[in-house]
Amino acid sequence: MxxxxxxxxxxxxxxxxxxxxxxxxxxxxxxxxxxxxxxxxxxxxxxxxxxPRRSKLAAAIRKGLSEMPIRKGSRVLYLGAASGTTVSHCSDIVGDQGVIYAVEFSQRSARELIGLTTSRKNVIPIVEDARHPTRYAPIVGPVEIVYQDVAQPNQAEILYENMKTFCSFGAWGMLAIKARSIDSASDINKIYTRELRTLEEHGLEIVESIDLSPLEKDHRFIVCRATEELT
Ligand SMILES: C[S@@+](CC[C@H](N)C(=O)[O-])C[C@H]1O[C@@H](n2cnc3c(N)ncnc32)[C@H](O)[C@@H]1O
Known part of the structure; x- marks a missing residue:
């Protein structure tokens, strides 16, 4: 049993x-x-x-994540929702009092994501491009956490732009960096250093940075926090 x-x-x-x-x-x-x-x-x-092989958040927890900003009642903006694997677990965690605004730009993945929302009323699917937060700003209310897993070349910038649009002082950023989407040739530690520096230059404090191998190759999971007003 x-x-x-x-x-x-x-x-x-x-x-x-x-x-x-x-x-x-x-x-x-x-x-x-x-x-x-x-x-x-x-x-x-x-x-x-x-x-942890299907969800980078589960992999990060397995690899010793020490801060878990997503909890009961949290309001989360989730970028790169795909068909909703990790979103569904976040939906379980935040419960009926919380909300997950789930942004995904692939129509195919979004169809499955929308299917998920028939049984999960705390997931609001948004079929949009995470690089343009002003496009979905009318739908998204204030959030305490932006979770980002979009596998794009400028991941840190996308996280910051969304945090600046929807968050205030004290908000959390959670970022799954896929080094090979940013640069297919450079040394991966240089890629991570560059992304972390971008976050810091925007006033985000790095709380932790976790190597997800061997669960996810060439990925790091970052937790950061807005320790000043984002401008
Ligand atoms: C690695 S998958 C996400 C997996 C998902 N986070 C999970 O754990 O269940 C990355 C997703 O980001 C989406 N994506 C990539 N660029 C995007 C963008 N600019 N805006 C919205 N979604 C994007 C892709 O279509 C893909 O579904």
Whole structure:
């Protein structure tokens, strides 16, 4: 019988089944899977296993993330939602009182993302380009967290532009940097240093920077914070 225990991050759980430990979130839409993940029931609750091979946020938690800004009631702007794998777990964590504005520009992925929202009312899908936040500004309310996983050449700039548009002092940025989308040839540490410097130059303090290998090759997960008003 699998056993479920709360993780140190509220809204995240650890499921132990025989010798195997997995991350999980408590499902906001019981009976439904989003990407074929395993469901586990215990004590009248249903939990969805959260794969670190399918979600960079789960990989970052596995690799020792120390700050988890996304919690119950959080208002999150999520850039690069794809078909909603990580978005669905964030939706479980923030619960009915929170909201995930999920931006995705691929029509194909967005179709699946929109399908997800029939059973998850806290996910607002936005089919738009994350490089142009003013286009979706009329739909998005103030948020405390911008999560960015768009695999574009100027990831740090895109994060900052969105934080500047939707956040104020104290807001969090979470960024999955894919080095090879930024530059296919340069030394990856130089690429990371450049992106981190861009964030700092914009007044964002780097809280942590985690290498996601071997779960994700050539990726770093960054948590940063607006320690001054963003201008
Ligand atoms: C690595 S996938 C995201 C995976 C997703 N975050 C997850 O963990 O479930 C990157 C996504 O970003 C989207 N994307 C890339 N550039 C974008 C942009 N400028 N605006 C919106 N979405 C973008 C891609 O279409 C793709 O679906």
């Amino acid at each position: 699998p056993s479920v225990t709360p993780h140190r991050f509220a809204g995240v759980f650890t499921v132990k089944d025989r010798e195997q430990e997995s991350l999980a979130t408590e499902s906001l839409a019981p009976g439904k899977t989003v990407y074929g993940e395993k469901l586990v029931s215990e004590g009248g609750h249903e939990y969805r296993l959260w794969s």
